[in-house]
Amino acid sequence: MARTYPTAEQAADLLDRVREKRPRVHCLMNTVVQKFTADGITVIGAIPSMTSSSDEIADFVSKADVLTINLGTLDAERRNVIERAVDIANDAGKPWILDPVHCDYSPSRLEFARTLIARRPKVVRGNRAEMALIGSLGDIVSIETGATDRITDGGRTVTVRNGHCWMAQVTGTGCLSGGVIAAFLAAELDALAAATAALAATGLAAEQAAACARGPGSFGVAFLDTLSALAPEALREGARIDHDD
Template identity: 75%
Template sequence: MNNSPTPQQAGDRLARVRARRPRVHCLMNTVVQKFVADGITAIGAIPSMTSSPDEIVGFVSKADVLVVNLGTLDADRRKVIELAVEVANDHGKPWVLDPVHSDYSPVRLEFAKTLIARRPTVLRGNSAEMALFGDIGETLKIETGAHDRLTDGARTGTVRNGHRWMADVTGTGCLSGGVIAAFLAVEPDAMAAAAAALAATGVAAEQAAEHARGPGSFAVAFLDALSALTPDELSLHGRIDHEI
């Protein structure tokens, strides 16, 4: 039986997100918090962003899924991340790790490796970041770029949607981690969830580019397109290739 994700399944997952409105807690790069929160809301989920050590246990406990982004990392943030991951694992919640700029900082790289040892559901990053990590067991590994490549060890897939202006807007990659998390909250198969989420952001980017004049207007149009995207449009325009 072929259990690889399809565009038709992606449309169904989008409908599930819109119906269930999962709560996504983000320990996010502080540069892009508002953009990510707006994008998660646009796709149909509910974001929260606190990094307070006094609040993190309560927020992660009540969330459906956690996103950990290593941008703007400092000592206090490291402690909160460790606590959030512990809570997510103790409660059996899926979580996404984005090892932002681990290729720039040996200290950040070592921290990322300690987090990977705690078995995130998804690890996503660009080619330079992902080249730093070898076998990560059952964790879904996503290498983003012009095309996004996914593998869980047994299956490999490529999502071919997107637009070049995504690379010119700070935070689109961080936002994709949040959207992946929202889809993980309604789909236990991480490969299916992530492929659907990446197709959704990619199709929205393609639609946004039709109305934008450059990266600035694209960022606004992208949020509009995420909000307006329908399951039928995602099923029709999603481009997901796979190999077994």
């Protein structure tokens, strides 16, 4: 049977479905980028929640459609809460995504990331250095971010060529994109297709924002504006998605 690959048409359809469904995304996000990530999830059409309280995590994850975990600003309490959240998500069959932030800096963080990956997230997203240490993930969707984003599920490999260099100069754009991937994952069972559509959407919004921004500071604000206003038609025409076959 021929493999099917994500397309710009599918990305546009998924953007519509996210806005119609308005999925709840619970974020265990590093403290530096919580507001920016929450704003990005909100403007794309989903509903974020951000608590990492051990007293509340069960209630919030139970009510969410999808969970996103970011290993930035990691400490012992956050590790415990993350493990509980993964237990709850897995028991309920809820999809979750992992961003192993700076696992290339810390052996203990890398070990924790590998422990979490053994519990089968739908998506693992990181930069080249992080993903090189994580290694092959088999059929778990892995994303290596950079000037272009490479997404694979072990059988299919896709490259998204949308984006702008200012994304690397605004803290939190990668974390925000992880939240958007989670929102798309709540609306699409094919995790490769969901991740591809989300990265095309955030990348195209970044291109549009850069066209009207004066530099990284104004770009961050414009990025939220363009992500909010992003039309499915623009994504259909502007998504640059390639695949290996």
